Amino acid sequence: MPFTLxxxxxxxxxxxxxxxxxxxxxxxxxxxxxxxxxxPVEKIPVEGFERLGYRWRVAQGQKDYNGVAILSxxxxxxxxxxxxxxxxxxxxxxxRLEDGTVIHNFYVPAGGDVPNREMxxxxxxxxxxxxxxxxxxxxxxxxxxxxxxxxxxxxxxxDVWSHKQLLKVxxxxxxxxxxxxxxxxxxxxxxxxxxxxxxxxxxxxxxxRSPDWDAADKGRRLDHVWATPDIANxxxxxxxxxxxxxxxxxxxxxxxxxxxxx
DNA sequence: ATGCCCTCGCACCGAGGA
Numbered sequence: 001m002p003f004t005l006x007x008x009x010x011x012x013x014x015x016x017x018x019x020x021x022x023x024x025x026x027x028x029x030x031x032x033x034x035x036x037x038x039x040p041v042e043k044i045p046v047e048g049f050e051r052l053g054y055r056w057r058v059a060q061g062q063k064d065y066n067g068v069a070i071l072s073x074x075x076x077x078x079x080x081x082x083x084x085x086x087x088x089x090x091x092x093x094x095x096r097l098e099d100g101t102v103i104h105n106f107y108v109p110a111g112g113d114v115p116n117r118e119m120x121x122x123x124x125x126x127x128x129x130x131x132x133x134x135x136x137x138x139x140x141x142x143x144x145x146x147x148x149x150x151x152x153x154x155x156x157x158x159d160v161w162s163h164k165q166l167l168k169v170x171x172x173x174x175x176x177x178x179x180x181x182x183x184x185x186x187x188x189x190x191x192x193x194x195x196x197x198x199x200x201x202x203x204x205x206x207x208x209r210s211p212d213w214d215a216a217d218k219g220r221r222l223d224h225v226w227a228t229p230d231i232a233n234x235x236x237x238x239x240x241x242x243x244x245x246x247x248x249x250x251x252x253x254x255x256x257x258x259x260x261x262x
Numbered sequence: 263a264t265g266c267c268c269t270c271g272c273a274c275c276g277a278g279g280a
Binding site for chain 1: 280
């Protein structure tokens, strides 16, 4: 049975519960992966989600930062949660559907301001996190798997508003792009969004600091949908819901969707 | 770095986001 999956960095699931409900009502994805829930698991407001049919849920959380959750209309069991780079952060959770499809939901560290690990501990943590992701997929090749989330890297030149101006800006530096490529290669992950939308600028995040984000359009594609080669050809209809960035009191990220005929 | 916003908590600033 085909299913549609969405990934969205929500920037506080408690503050934006109403926006999550609106997305679930308007788009009705079968599965919604959230990042930056900024909530302990027990404080995630789940009643409304369950009322809309999202009866299954896996999540990892902590008090103030990070936090990831997967809401599903289909039966789903937890398939692990790893703390890459031993940061003690809730940045990953995985779920398994009844047909065996595994869904990884990741929130990769942002990496701070200075793209140099000698000068900026957070940048080193970001690279270490990607290294551990790479090693995990190298140790056990993923199959029938989907990986989504806020990977905090815009890899392609047309994934940012200005390649030249962002070369030294964390999220688009060559060292990060290379690290992400190694992680992607280690699992033979296919970039589903770019498989479906191969040409042209495509962004999923616009800074809160830009007064007119829509007109300025200084965005970056930080949010990704990947799949293993055995199911990549089942994916289609990828979309970035740019208009959601314009909702009242929005997240700074837009949802990214894909449909899988599995 | 284009501009200076948004969220959280032992809160009314500081840290983290990207």
